[in-house]
Amino acid sequence: MSSQNFGMKNYMKGALLLTMAALIVKILSAIYRVPYQNLVGDQGFYVYQQVYPFISFFVVWTSSGFAVAISKMLADIEARGGTALEKRAVSWAIFKYLMVLSLIFFSLLFFGADALAALMNDAELAGLLKMGSFVTLCMPLLALLKGTFQANSYMQPVAYAQVFEQAIRVAIILVGTIVLLQFTTSVYTVGKMAVLGTVIGEVAGIILLFLFLKREQQPIAKKKVAVWPILKEVTLYSIAISMGALLLLCFQLVDSFTIFKMLVASGMEIDQAMEVKGIYDRGQPLVQLGIVIATSLSLAIVPLVALKAKAKNGRGAKPFIQLTYRSSLLFGVAAALGLVLVMPYANTLLFKTDSYSNMLRLYVVQIVPLSIILTFMAVLQGYSKLKMPALFLLISIALKYIGNVVLIPHLDVLGAAIASTVGLIFAAIALVIYMKKIAVSRLATAMFYRKLLVASIVMIVTITCAVFLLDIVFTAPEMRRSVALIYSGILVSLGAFSFITVVAKLRVLTEKDWFLIPFGRRMAMYQLWLNRKK
Numbered sequence: 001m002s003s004q005n006f007g008m009k010n011y012m013k014g015a016l017l018l019t020m021a022a023l024i025v026k027i028l029s030a031i032y033r034v035p036y037q038n039l040v041g042d043q044g045f046y047v048y049q050q051v052y053p054f055i056s057f058f059v060v061w062t063s064s065g066f067a068v069a070i071s072k073m074l075a076d077i078e079a080r081g082g083t084a085l086e087k088r089a090v091s092w093a094i095f096k097y098l099m100v101l102s103l104i105f106f107s108l109l110f111f112g113a114d115a116l117a118a119l120m121n122d123a124e125l126a127g128l129l130k131m132g133s134f135v136t137l138c139m140p141l142l143a144l145l146k147g148t149f150q151a152n153s154y155m156q157p158v159a160y161a162q163v164f165e166q167a168i169r170v171a172i173i174l175v176g177t178i179v180l181l182q183f184t185t186s187v188y189t190v191g192k193m194a195v196l197g198t199v200i201g202e203v204a205g206i207i208l209l210f211l212f213l214k215r216e217q218q219p220i221a222k223k224k225v226a227v228w229p230i231l232k233e234v235t236l237y238s239i240a241i242s243m244g245a246l247l248l249l250c251f252q253l254v255d256s257f258t259i260f261k262m263l264v265a266s267g268m269e270i271d272q273a274m275e276v277k278g279i280y281d282r283g284q285p286l287v288q289l290g291i292v293i294a295t296s297l298s299l300a301i302v303p304l305v306a307l308k309a310k311a312k313n314g315r316g317a318k319p320f321i322q323l324t325y326r327s328s329l330l331f332g333v334a335a336a337l338g339l340v341l342v343m344p345y346a347n348t349l350l351f352k353t354d355s356y357s358n359m360l361r362l363y364v365v366q367i368v369p370l371s372i373i374l375t376f377m378a379v380l381q382g383y384s385k386l387k388m389p390a391l392f393l394l395i396s397i398a399l400k401y402i403g404n405v406v407l408i409p410h411l412d413v414l415g416a417a418i419a420s421t422v423g424l425i426f427a428a429i430a431l432v433i434y435m436k437k438i439a440v441s442r443l444a445t446a447m448f449y450r451k452l453l454v455a456s457i458v459m460i461v462t463i464t465c466a467v468f469l470l471d472i473v474f475t476a477p478e479m480r481r482s483v484a485l486i487y488s489g490i491l492v493s494l495g496a497f498s499f500i501t502v503v504a505k506l507r508v509l510t511e512k513d514w515f516l517i518p519f520g521r522r523m524a525m526y527q528l529w530l531n532r533k534k
Helices: 008-031 033-079 084-111 113-119 123-151 156-180 187-212 227-265 270-280 283-290 292-309 318-351 357-364 367-382 387-411 413-438 446-474 481-505 511-516 521-530
Strands: none
Touching: 008 033, 008 156, 008 283, 008 292, 033 084, 033 123, 033 156, 033 187, 033 227, 033 270, 033 283, 033 318, 084 113, 084 123, 084 227, 113 123, 123 156, 123 187, 156 187, 227 270, 227 367, 227 387, 227 413, 270 357, 270 413, 283 292, 283 318, 283 357, 283 367, 292 318, 318 357, 318 367, 318 413, 318 446, 318 481, 318 511, 357 413, 367 387, 367 413, 387 413, 446 481, 481 521, 511 521
16 A cells, blocks of 8 residues: 555545535435335335344444454554554454354344244344345455555545445345336345345456456565454454444344234234334434434544543643533534424425324334434543443433333333433433543533523424414315425524524634534534624
8 A cells, every 4th residue: 555545634525525425325325215215114114124123233343343342453563563464363363253143143043034033023024134144255355355445544445345235235225126016016025135235236346356456566575463352452443443333223122023023912913013113213314314414524523532532731631521511512413403393394394104103203202312322432432431331321221211111011112212212322421421520521612502492492383373373274184195305404594503603603613613513514604604704
């Protein structure tokens, strides 16, 4: 790899490209579920969402966890003047370890598919789990290739591969579903196509990375390395890196094992229980879209935190941690509150009906604690403080499970939404308290919270008045998609404009803060214009 790739300018360009790729992947991941649900209906959506967390667990752990852990370990060897042979030996040890892990996970999913499907109370899901098990076999190559490129500050192949594999996956899921629906009405057969799309997407990513791989002529020689410390470090670090993303998947796994089974046990017909679980799962893409900004903040600001945390002079990382908290809370509240206010219209527009809109309103409240969790977990990586946060997340998963078991028999899927929200709020509060203890005593001023409250009230009043006026114009219309489109478009535009304008006028964040936030330059200019002296 040429030495120019190690320049800071190239590194920052690569990091920005990687951030953009991650955002595109997140947006694609959220958006494709809407047309997919429209094609297969709520029962078909239920089938896919039941097996999705099993498969995505390994994809996330590989891409977000192992790849980054490998890149850190190889970069550390480079930084202390280690040889190419040492890097190759470490890479080979990790690769063999990942091969063993992937074979174990493959066996658990493929040969344990019937048992897992029985635990979910739906034997027909076994075929989808078997199909999805092949994703685990992609883990070793994908993680090693991405990690090696990142270790050499050669981010372009990783960024392109992430977008390419997601684009291939989405294309196969949607096109394959359209084609299959011409020949079958089985939601399980169509679900297999969706799972196959994920497998092919991962294979496509590996092929693209191989095309980028520059074969360097290096002497083939053996070098002994202490294997156990390497495997221990790569495992712990990969889990730490992907912990925030894996939390959501663990919540979804709890839902897969409890909701459908408990709805049927409480007396609901099987078809209806499938449909209700499918409607409940509508909340997931909405939440994913809501946390896109928090994800971009964690990707963009957190490297600054890690850098400043190690600095011995200056104010250190405190201003960046405060900015990360304030901006993630600001955008989390804006996204969650906006969705709560427009939910019946957004629900109809995106998913054909406004069923269970009140339950989905509670579901999307998760955006607020999740925004804090994702950014703070990333910040704490910079401090290498992850044992306590891991404990907090484990407790939140336990709260989610207990909440589901206790509440679903009485409150239907509303109970599952409450359990998720409570579990995530606990984790967010615990992380805030922990962050105050180890890094910064005050994350935001009382004035910040007051200004945020004012902006929220203005948004509520604006949207409520707009709904009142639209109801007069449309004389309480039947909720059709065409009407939902008009309502959603007007309400989202007015709500976003009112919130952003109040935030800018009150200077909730300073202009300097906006310049540090991804795509914040225009907001800074708008804020300067609003507060100009006349």
